[in-house]
Amino acid sequence: MQLSNFHQQLFDNYSRYYESRVKYRRFKHQDLVVLLDKFKKNNILSNSITGKSYQKRDIYLLKAGTGKTKILLWSQMHGDEATATMALLDIFNFLTANDELNTFREKILSETTVYFVPMLNPDGAEPFERRTAQCIDMNRDALQLQTPEAKLLKQLQHDLKPDFGFNLHDQNTHYTAGATRNPATITFLAPPIDAQNTINDVRKRAIQLIVQLNQHIQTFIPNQVGRWSDEYEPRAFGENMQKWGTSTILVESGGYPNDPEKQFIRKLNFIVLLDAFYQIATQSYQNEKLEPYTAIPPNEKRLFDLLIKNVKVKDSVVDIGIIHNETTVGSSFYYSGQIYDWGDLSVFYGYEELNGQKLQVKEGKLYPQKLSVIDDVARLPIAELLQQGYLAVQVDQITPEQRTTHTLPIHIISAKEDFNSKIGEGKEANFFLTENGKIRYAVVNGFLHKVEP
Ligand SMILES: [Zn+2]
Numbered sequence: 001m002q003l004s005n006f007h008q009q010l011f012d013n014y015s016r017y018y019e020s021r022v023k024y025r026r027f028k029h030q031d032l033v034v035l036l037d038k039f040k041k042n043n044i045l046s047n048s049i050t051g052k053s054y055q056k057r058d059i060y061l062l063k064a065g066t067g068k069t070k071i072l073l074w075s076q077m078h079g080d081e082a083t084a085t086m087a088l089l090d091i092f093n094f095l096t097a098n099d100e101l102n103t104f105r106e107k108i109l110s111e112t113t114v115y116f117v118p119m120l121n122p123d124g125a126e127p128f129e130r131r132t133a134q135c136i137d138m139n140r141d142a143l144q145l146q147t148p149e150a151k152l153l154k155q156l157q158h159d160l161k162p163d164f165g166f167n168l169h170d171q172n173t174h175y176t177a178g179a180t181r182n183p184a185t186i187t188f189l190a191p192p193i194d195a196q197n198t199i200n201d202v203r204k205r206a207i208q209l210i211v212q213l214n215q216h217i218q219t220f221i222p223n224q225v226g227r228w229s230d231e232y233e234p235r236a237f238g239e240n241m242q243k244w245g246t247s248t249i250l251v252e253s254g255g256y257p258n259d260p261e262k263q264f265i266r267k268l269n270f271i272v273l274l275d276a277f278y279q280i281a282t283q284s285y286q287n288e289k290l291e292p293y294t295a296i297p298p299n300e301k302r303l304f305d306l307l308i309k310n311v312k313v314k315d316s317v318v319d320i321g322i323i324h325n326e327t328t329v330g331s332s333f334y335y336s337g338q339i340y341d342w343g344d345l346s347v348f349y350g351y352e353e354l355n356g357q358k359l360q361v362k363e364g365k366l367y368p369q370k371l372s373v374i375d376d377v378a379r380l381p382i383a384e385l386l387q388q389g390y391l392a393v394q395v396d397q398i399t400p401e402q403r404t405t406h407t408l409p410i411h412i413i414s415a416k417e418d419f420n421s422k423i424g425e426g427k428e429a430n431f432f433l434t435e436n437g438k439i440r441y442a443v444v445n446g447f448l449h450k451v452e453p
Contacts (some may be wrong), residue, residue: 006104006278007216010094010271011326017097017270019089025082025262026331029057029122033430035089036118044096049150050117054133057122059152064095067111069280072162072246073273074117075155077138077169077237078230079124079131079330083253083262084168087269088118093387094274102171104278111281115160120149128328140233153237157244164209164280165241166273167191170262173255174304174323177226181349182349184226186217186268187252187299191238192230199290205247208288212279213249213272220268221256227296228252234354251274255303257351267428304340306448307350311433312360313423320343320361322429322446327400334404337429337446354448359433363421364391370415372396376407382410386442386451391430392419409449 021035039047039062050061095105095114108114119125123133131137132147157165175184190206192198199207214225227251233239241248251272253265277369279285280448304321311320320342324335339346367390371377377393385393394410403412411430415421423431427448432439442449 004279007219007275008272010211010274011220011267013293014090014171014212014270016099017090017093019086019093021087021236022089024331025086025138025264026128026328027082027334028126028331029119029242032085032119032122033058034043036062039092041097042096045092050156052148053121054148055123059120059122059149060118061156062092062116062118063113063418065109065111065113066112066433067281068111069112069164069168070160070275071112071114071164071280072156072160073115073118073168074120074170076118076125077120077153077167079121079126080128081130081170081253082125083170083266084251084269085118086115086266087273090266090270091273092116094270107281108277108283112277114277115156115162117156119151120153124346128413139237142237143235143352150237154234155239157246157367160395162246164248164276167238167241167248167250168269169252171254171299172301173250174301175226175254175298175299176302176349176353177224179300179302179347180297181302182224183255183257183303183351184252184299185221185254185256185265186269187226187228187254188214188296189228189230189238189250190293191236191242191250192232192247192412193239195232197230197232202245204290205244206242206249208285208291208292208298209247209279210249210386211274211277211288211290212285213290214292216275217268217272220271225296226254226299227293228299239240255351256381272369276387287323289325291299302348302450304348304350306337306352306354306429306443306446307345307348307357308354308433308443309345310371311356318342318346321345321348321422322443324446329401330403332405334401335446336404337443338433339427339429341427342425352448353386354441356433360435361423363423364411364432364440364442365389365421366391374398374402374412377408377410377412382408383452385410387439387453389432389439391421391432391442391444394419409444411444
């Protein structure tokens with residue numbers, strides 16, 4: 001077995017370790033507790049409760065390996081950033097497996113001791129919100145320590161004195177790797193220790209390791225790796241961990257086409273982190289230069305979910321940039337499509353793009369008859385309605401969730417709501433696109449549908 005291509009082995013064999021009981025980002029603390037239970041009596045991975053959240057949920061610390069180099073990882077300090085937590089579950093399965101990747105596994109477990117805190121903000125994960133139950137952004141609480149969760153993280157750093165730290169987050173899916181159309185699917189940062197961007201030995205190790213991780217993960221996502229801003233944020237954990245002597249790496253999970261639940265990005269996290277343990281175990285990063293780190297393109301925000309270019313609106317020709325905002329409902333969510341910007345958007349890109357050169361924007365109408373349940377809508381001849389210029393229907397009994405999780409190509413609102421197809425910045429994205437007076441496309445709640453003649 002080639003010992004240099006661990007990342008490729010991880011990629012090829014991932015399905016073996018994939019924790020299939022969690023497939024959606026909005027899993028809860030209770031789901032995690034159940035999954036961690038199987039490691040209670042494991043001889044490779046020990047599992048203990050290390051503290052409690054503000055609302056008294058248990059926060060777990062898992063430990064693997066017996067080596068001298070210590071690594072600490074914490075995920076989901078922002079409650080709505082769950083991708084890395086899912087990857088950690090896969091990593092636990094990897095570390096406790098016994099197969100032909102044992103060479104790598106044993107190297108990691110003999111040279112390093114890895115500590116994991118999955119879901120540091122379980123109270124925020126419950127409603128799938130960024131902040132803690134005290135409404136505090138934990139990543140601005142590294143100095144004041146007003147939250148029990150931040151206190152716990154600082155205490156762990158103090159007690160364990162990890163050599164390396166991994167601060168695991170999700171970022172906006174509209175970030176790109178530089179001024180390109182490539183989403184920043186993974187973004188790295190070696191957080192700065194001061195406003196002068198000084199590189200001491202601690203930060204240097206983090207940078208060198210990023211150089212390797214970037215090189216390896218680019219195999220699977222070429223040109224889709226970004227570098228987070230190195231503007232100094234004195235209140236954040238990344239900066240302070242680095243200052244407290246732990247070589248810290250921020251890993252942000254961004255967007256990837258057609259991966260709304262981030263299952264491919266989860267796989268990338270699995271590879272990045274295990275690859276990091278292995279490179280730390282073999283100390284192979286030590287000869288890396290610093291320049292390839294600064295050559296990683298900085299994050300920019302250049303992507304919309306849908307970008308319609310060069311479309312005629314009354315007397316002007318504009319581009320329309322639409323984003324899909326997520327609203328959480330229980331363990332599910334719905335999208336609201338919003339016109340985020342319009343005008344000359346020639347420096348931007350879309351996950352989906354439409355050249356609107358021959359097209360004209362036209363407002364849609366509300367279907368005059370009110371319906372009682374959503375199933376009634378499905379029985380309507382929707383294609384004909386669209387051709388006639390109807391873009392929305394009112395339904396008497398409809399939950400917020402039904403309103404946008406249905407897949408019907410028509411906007412559904414409650415009987416109490418008015419329909420407004422006026423377009424403009426910040427407005428809901430509901431309108432038609434016509435060609436020579438005939439309706440060709442419907443934009444329904446920010447999603448593009450072809451209207452067949
Ligand atoms: Zn975050």
